[in-house]
Amino acid sequence: MFGGASGELTRLFAVVLLLLSSAVVVVVPVPGSELRVRVRLADGLVTEEVLEADNERDSISLEFKQGDGTLVTFLVDFKQDVKIFRALILGELERGQNQYQALCFVTRLNRNEIIPSDSMARLRQKNPQAIRLAEERRGLDQLAMSVAVNLSRASQLSSHIHNMCSEAREAIYTREADVKYWLEKGMDSSMFEGLPQTTGLPSLQPCHSAKDLWQPCLCTYNMSLEWYPCLLKYCRSRDSAGRGSSYKCGIKSCSKGYHFTYFVPQKQLCLWDEET
Ligand SMILES: *[C@@H]1O[C@H](CO)[C@@H](O)[C@H](O)[C@H]1NC(C)=O
Numbered sequence: 601m602f603g604g605a606s607g608e609l610t611r612l613f614a615v616v617l618l619l620l621s622s623a624v625v626v627v628v629p630v631p632g633s634e635l636r637v638r639v640r641l642a643d644g645l646v647t648e649e650v651l652e653a654d655n656e657r658d659s660i661s662l663e664f665k666q667g668d669g670t671l672v673t674f675l676v677d678f679k680q681d682v683k684i685f686r687a688l689i690l691g692e693l694e695r696g697q698n699q700y701q702a703l704c705f706v707t708r709l710n711r712n713e714i715i716p717s718d719s720m721a722r723l724r725q726k727n728p729q730a731i732r733l734a735e736e737r738r739g740l741d742q743l744a745m746s747v748a749v750n751l752s753r754a755s756q757l758s759s760h761i762h763n764m765c766s767e768a769r770e771a772i773y774t775r776e777a778d779v780k781y782w783l784e785k786g787m788d789s790s791m792f793e794g795l796p797q798t799t800g801l802p803s804l805q806p807c808h809s810a811k812d813l814w815q816p817c818l819c820t821y822n823m824s825l826e827w828y829p830c831l832l833k834y835c836r837s838r839d840s841a842g843r844g845s846s847y848k849c850g851i852k853s854c855s856k857g858y859h860f861t862y863f864v865p866q867k868q869l870c871l872w873d874e875e876t
Protein backbone atom coordinates (compact mmCIF):
# COMPACT_ATOMS: atom_id res chain seq x y z
CA MET A 601 0.00 0.00 0.00
CA PHE A 602 2.67 2.48 -0.97
CA GLY A 603 2.13 5.83 -2.63
CA GLY A 604 3.39 6.21 -6.19
CA ALA A 605 7.16 6.20 -6.43
CA SER A 606 7.23 9.39 -8.47
CA GLY A 607 5.37 11.34 -5.79
CA GLU A 608 7.86 10.14 -3.23
CA LEU A 609 10.83 11.00 -5.41
CA THR A 610 9.85 14.56 -6.19
CA ARG A 611 9.51 15.21 -2.49
CA LEU A 612 12.55 13.26 -1.52
CA PHE A 613 14.90 16.14 -0.84
CA ALA A 614 12.39 18.63 0.42
CA VAL A 615 10.89 16.39 3.02
CA VAL A 616 11.08 17.35 6.65
CA LEU A 617 10.50 14.20 8.57
CA LEU A 618 8.27 14.01 11.54
CA LEU A 619 9.92 12.05 14.24
CA LEU A 620 8.44 10.03 17.00
CA SER A 621 8.33 11.59 20.42
CA SER A 622 11.33 13.32 21.92
CA ALA A 623 13.72 12.75 19.07
CA VAL A 624 15.65 15.29 17.01
CA VAL A 625 14.26 16.34 13.66
CA VAL A 626 16.50 15.28 10.80
CA VAL A 627 16.14 15.56 7.05
CA VAL A 628 16.83 12.21 5.49
CA PRO A 629 15.62 11.06 2.11
CA VAL A 630 13.88 7.79 2.85
CA PRO A 631 11.77 6.32 0.08
CA GLY A 632 8.64 4.38 0.84
CA SER A 633 6.00 5.07 3.41
CA GLU A 634 6.05 2.11 5.71
CA LEU A 635 6.88 2.39 9.36
CA ARG A 636 7.40 -0.54 11.72
CA VAL A 637 7.13 0.18 15.40
CA ARG A 638 7.33 -2.09 18.41
CA VAL A 639 4.24 -1.80 20.56
CA ARG A 640 3.25 -3.36 23.87
CA LEU A 641 -0.24 -4.84 23.77
CA ALA A 642 -2.68 -4.86 26.67
CA ASP A 643 -1.67 -8.41 27.66
CA GLY A 644 1.97 -7.32 27.94
CA LEU A 645 3.14 -8.95 24.75
CA VAL A 646 5.29 -6.88 22.41
CA THR A 647 4.24 -6.93 18.77
CA GLU A 648 5.45 -5.28 15.61
CA GLU A 649 2.94 -2.87 14.18
CA VAL A 650 3.17 -1.91 10.52
CA LEU A 651 1.86 1.52 9.56
CA GLU A 652 1.49 2.39 5.89
CA ALA A 653 0.42 5.58 4.21
CA ASP A 654 -0.88 5.85 0.67
CA ASN A 655 -0.77 9.46 -0.50
CA GLU A 656 -2.56 8.86 -3.76
CA ARG A 657 -5.51 7.08 -2.22
CA ASP A 658 -5.32 9.30 0.85
CA SER A 659 -5.41 6.41 3.27
CA ILE A 660 -3.53 4.94 6.21
CA SER A 661 -3.40 1.37 7.40
CA LEU A 662 -2.13 -0.13 10.60
CA GLU A 663 -1.66 -3.85 11.18
CA PHE A 664 -0.39 -6.11 13.94
CA LYS A 665 -0.73 -9.63 15.24
CA GLN A 666 -2.04 -10.32 18.74
CA GLY A 667 -0.71 -12.98 21.08
CA ASP A 668 -3.62 -15.30 20.25
CA GLY A 669 -2.71 -15.17 16.55
CA THR A 670 -5.46 -12.73 15.55
CA LEU A 671 -4.39 -10.34 12.82
CA VAL A 672 -5.86 -6.88 13.37
CA THR A 673 -6.00 -4.35 10.53
CA PHE A 674 -7.26 -0.79 10.82
CA LEU A 675 -7.70 1.28 7.68
CA VAL A 676 -8.59 4.95 7.41
CA ASP A 677 -10.01 6.22 4.12
CA PHE A 678 -9.76 10.02 4.28
CA LYS A 679 -11.37 10.44 0.86
CA GLN A 680 -14.61 8.99 2.17
CA ASP A 681 -14.17 9.72 5.90
CA VAL A 682 -14.59 6.05 6.65
CA LYS A 683 -12.62 3.75 8.92
CA ILE A 684 -12.54 -0.03 8.62
CA PHE A 685 -11.56 -2.51 11.32
CA ARG A 686 -10.79 -6.08 10.40
CA ALA A 687 -9.94 -9.03 12.60
CA LEU A 688 -8.78 -12.37 11.23
CA ILE A 689 -9.35 -14.68 14.16
CA LEU A 690 -7.85 -18.15 14.25
CA GLY A 691 -10.64 -20.71 14.38
CA GLU A 692 -10.86 -23.67 16.71
CA LEU A 693 -10.76 -26.56 14.27
CA GLU A 694 -11.66 -29.09 16.95
CA ARG A 695 -14.92 -27.20 17.46
CA GLY A 696 -15.86 -27.41 13.81
CA GLN A 697 -14.83 -23.90 12.87
CA ASN A 698 -13.02 -22.70 9.79
CA GLN A 699 -9.29 -22.15 9.88
CA TYR A 700 -9.97 -18.53 10.58
CA GLN A 701 -12.89 -16.21 10.91
CA ALA A 702 -12.94 -12.72 9.45
CA LEU A 703 -14.85 -9.77 10.90
CA CYS A 704 -15.17 -6.34 9.32
CA PHE A 705 -16.55 -3.23 11.01
CA VAL A 706 -17.06 -0.09 8.95
CA THR A 707 -17.86 3.25 10.55
CA ARG A 708 -17.49 6.99 10.10
CA LEU A 709 -14.22 8.71 10.77
CA ASN A 710 -14.36 11.55 13.29
CA ARG A 711 -12.25 14.68 13.16
CA ASN A 712 -8.79 14.51 14.70
CA GLU A 713 -8.84 10.76 15.18
CA ILE A 714 -5.57 10.16 13.39
CA ILE A 715 -2.96 12.25 11.56
CA PRO A 716 -3.35 12.91 7.81
CA SER A 717 -1.86 10.44 5.35
CA ASP A 718 0.80 12.84 4.02
CA SER A 719 2.11 13.37 7.55
CA MET A 720 1.98 9.63 8.18
CA ALA A 721 4.06 9.05 5.04
CA ARG A 722 6.81 11.25 6.51
CA LEU A 723 6.91 9.69 9.92
CA ARG A 724 10.25 8.12 10.85
CA GLN A 725 11.73 6.89 14.07
CA LYS A 726 15.23 7.25 15.43
CA ASN A 727 15.20 4.15 17.55
CA PRO A 728 13.32 1.28 15.88
CA GLN A 729 14.03 -0.99 18.86
CA ALA A 730 12.18 1.20 21.34
CA ILE A 731 8.93 -0.20 22.66
CA ARG A 732 6.29 2.44 22.14
CA LEU A 733 3.70 3.36 24.70
CA ALA A 734 0.86 5.70 23.83
CA GLU A 735 1.05 9.16 25.40
CA GLU A 736 -2.72 9.49 25.63
CA ARG A 737 -5.36 6.88 26.39
CA ARG A 738 -8.53 7.70 24.53
CA GLY A 739 -10.82 5.35 26.35
CA LEU A 740 -13.31 2.84 25.03
CA ASP A 741 -15.93 3.26 22.29
CA GLN A 742 -19.07 1.14 22.50
CA LEU A 743 -20.37 0.47 19.02
CA ALA A 744 -23.69 -1.23 18.30
CA MET A 745 -23.19 -2.65 14.82
CA SER A 746 -26.79 -3.34 13.92
CA VAL A 747 -26.66 -3.14 10.12
CA ALA A 748 -25.04 -5.59 7.70
CA VAL A 749 -23.16 -4.30 4.67
CA ASN A 750 -23.34 -6.14 1.35
CA LEU A 751 -19.78 -6.58 0.12
CA SER A 752 -20.63 -6.56 -3.58
CA ARG A 753 -22.39 -3.22 -3.30
CA ALA A 754 -20.17 -1.46 -0.81
CA SER A 755 -17.54 0.09 -3.08
CA GLN A 756 -19.51 3.35 -3.09
CA LEU A 757 -18.91 3.61 0.62
CA SER A 758 -15.16 3.05 0.32
CA SER A 759 -13.06 1.56 -2.44
CA HIS A 760 -11.06 -0.22 0.29
CA ILE A 761 -13.92 -2.38 1.55
CA HIS A 762 -13.53 -4.93 -1.20
CA ASN A 763 -9.89 -5.64 -0.36
CA MET A 764 -10.28 -5.41 3.37
CA CYS A 765 -13.52 -7.33 3.82
CA SER A 766 -13.80 -9.92 1.05
CA GLU A 767 -12.99 -12.70 3.49
CA ALA A 768 -15.65 -11.42 5.87
CA ARG A 769 -18.41 -11.66 3.28
CA GLU A 770 -21.07 -12.65 5.80
CA ALA A 771 -19.73 -10.49 8.60
CA ILE A 772 -19.45 -6.84 7.58
CA TYR A 773 -21.24 -4.53 9.96
CA THR A 774 -21.93 -0.88 10.53
CA ARG A 775 -24.02 1.36 12.80
CA GLU A 776 -27.51 2.63 12.20
CA ALA A 777 -26.47 6.25 12.79
CA ASP A 778 -23.73 5.90 10.16
CA VAL A 779 -26.20 4.45 7.66
CA LYS A 780 -28.54 7.37 8.27
CA TYR A 781 -25.73 9.82 7.62
CA TRP A 782 -24.61 8.03 4.46
CA LEU A 783 -28.14 7.82 3.09
CA GLU A 784 -28.52 11.56 3.63
CA LYS A 785 -25.37 12.04 1.58
CA GLY A 786 -27.04 10.13 -1.24
CA MET A 787 -25.52 6.67 -0.92
CA ASP A 788 -27.36 3.69 -2.29
CA SER A 789 -29.47 2.05 0.41
CA SER A 790 -29.31 -1.39 -1.22
CA MET A 791 -25.87 -2.04 0.29
CA PHE A 792 -27.33 -1.97 3.81
CA GLU A 793 -29.42 -4.62 5.41
CA GLY A 794 -31.10 -4.31 8.79
CA LEU A 795 -30.31 -6.97 11.32
CA PRO A 796 -32.34 -7.94 14.36
CA GLN A 797 -31.99 -5.07 16.81
CA THR A 798 -29.02 -5.17 19.11
CA THR A 799 -31.10 -3.97 22.02
CA GLY A 800 -34.57 -4.51 23.35
CA LEU A 801 -35.38 -7.92 21.95
CA PRO A 802 -35.72 -10.34 24.84
CA SER A 803 -35.24 -13.29 22.52
CA LEU A 804 -31.77 -12.16 21.56
CA GLN A 805 -29.39 -13.05 24.33
CA PRO A 806 -25.78 -12.10 24.61
CA CYS A 807 -23.83 -15.02 23.14
CA HIS A 808 -21.97 -15.63 26.39
CA SER A 809 -25.21 -16.60 28.09
CA ALA A 810 -26.70 -18.53 25.14
CA LYS A 811 -26.73 -22.27 25.76
CA ASP A 812 -27.17 -23.64 22.28
CA LEU A 813 -24.29 -23.37 19.78
CA TRP A 814 -26.77 -23.00 16.91
CA GLN A 815 -28.96 -20.27 18.36
CA PRO A 816 -28.76 -16.63 17.23
CA CYS A 817 -27.33 -14.17 19.74
CA LEU A 818 -25.56 -10.87 20.27
CA CYS A 819 -21.83 -11.20 19.98
CA THR A 820 -19.26 -8.85 21.46
CA TYR A 821 -15.84 -8.35 20.00
CA ASN A 822 -13.20 -6.21 21.64
CA MET A 823 -10.45 -4.57 19.69
CA SER A 824 -7.73 -2.34 20.94
CA LEU A 825 -5.32 -0.09 19.08
CA GLU A 826 -2.47 0.35 21.52
CA TRP A 827 -0.43 2.85 19.57
CA TYR A 828 -1.24 5.13 16.69
CA PRO A 829 -0.27 8.68 15.73
CA CYS A 830 -3.35 10.70 16.65
CA LEU A 831 -2.25 14.34 16.53
CA LEU A 832 0.45 16.48 15.01
CA LYS A 833 2.64 18.45 17.36
CA TYR A 834 3.63 21.97 16.44
CA CYS A 835 6.79 23.74 17.55
CA ARG A 836 7.47 27.46 17.43
CA SER A 837 10.43 29.07 15.82
CA ARG A 838 11.61 32.67 15.61
CA ASP A 839 13.39 34.15 12.60
CA SER A 840 16.22 36.72 12.82
CA ALA A 841 13.73 39.57 12.87
CA GLY A 842 12.02 37.96 15.85
CA ARG A 843 8.87 36.90 14.03
CA GLY A 844 7.39 33.70 15.35
CA SER A 845 5.96 30.89 13.29
CA SER A 846 4.96 27.31 13.97
CA TYR A 847 5.85 24.14 12.14
CA LYS A 848 5.02 20.45 12.45
CA CYS A 849 7.67 18.81 14.53
CA GLY A 850 6.33 15.46 15.67
CA ILE A 851 3.32 13.50 16.66
CA LYS A 852 1.35 12.57 19.71
CA SER A 853 0.47 8.90 20.09
CA CYS A 854 -2.80 7.51 21.40
CA SER A 855 -4.39 4.20 22.32
CA LYS A 856 -8.06 3.38 22.05
CA GLY A 857 -10.39 0.48 22.70
CA TYR A 858 -13.45 -0.54 20.68
CA HIS A 859 -16.26 -2.72 21.91
CA PHE A 860 -18.38 -4.01 19.01
CA THR A 861 -21.77 -5.63 19.54
CA TYR A 862 -23.46 -7.34 16.60
CA PHE A 863 -25.89 -10.06 15.65
CA VAL A 864 -24.69 -13.55 14.80
CA PRO A 865 -27.02 -16.24 13.41
CA GLN A 866 -25.28 -18.87 15.56
CA LYS A 867 -23.39 -18.71 18.84
CA GLN A 868 -20.85 -20.93 17.10
CA LEU A 869 -19.58 -17.77 15.34
CA CYS A 870 -18.82 -16.07 18.64
CA LEU A 871 -16.93 -18.55 20.75
CA TRP A 872 -14.53 -16.01 22.28
CA ASP A 873 -17.46 -14.35 24.04
CA GLU A 874 -17.86 -16.98 26.72
CA GLU A 875 -18.50 -16.77 30.39
CA THR A 876 -15.33 -17.39 32.33
C1 LIG B 1 -25.67 -8.49 -2.20
O1 LIG B 1 -25.69 -7.90 -3.48
C2 LIG B 1 -25.57 -8.85 -4.53
C3 LIG B 1 -25.33 -8.12 -5.83
O2 LIG B 1 -26.15 -7.01 -5.97
C4 LIG B 1 -26.81 -9.72 -4.53
O3 LIG B 1 -26.77 -10.66 -5.58
C5 LIG B 1 -26.86 -10.45 -3.19
O4 LIG B 1 -28.05 -11.21 -3.10
C6 LIG B 1 -26.80 -9.48 -2.02
N1 LIG B 1 -26.62 -10.25 -0.80
C7 LIG B 1 -27.47 -10.20 0.21
C8 LIG B 1 -27.14 -11.04 1.39
O5 LIG B 1 -28.47 -9.52 0.18
Ligand SMILES: *[C@@H]1O[C@H](CO)[C@@H](O)[C@H](O)[C@H]1NC(C)=O
Nearest residue numbers: 740820821822859872873874
Ligand atom coordinates in the same frame (compact mmCIF):
# COMPACT_ATOMS: atom_id res chain seq x y z
C1 LIG C 1 -14.64 -6.78 26.31
O1 LIG C 1 -14.34 -5.66 27.12
C2 LIG C 1 -15.28 -5.45 28.15
C3 LIG C 1 -14.96 -4.14 28.82
O2 LIG C 1 -13.59 -3.96 28.98
C4 LIG C 1 -15.24 -6.66 29.10
O3 LIG C 1 -16.18 -6.47 30.14
C5 LIG C 1 -15.58 -7.92 28.31
O4 LIG C 1 -15.47 -9.05 29.12
C6 LIG C 1 -14.67 -8.06 27.11
N1 LIG C 1 -15.19 -9.15 26.28
C7 LIG C 1 -14.41 -10.06 25.73
C8 LIG C 1 -15.11 -11.11 24.91
O5 LIG C 1 -13.20 -10.07 25.87
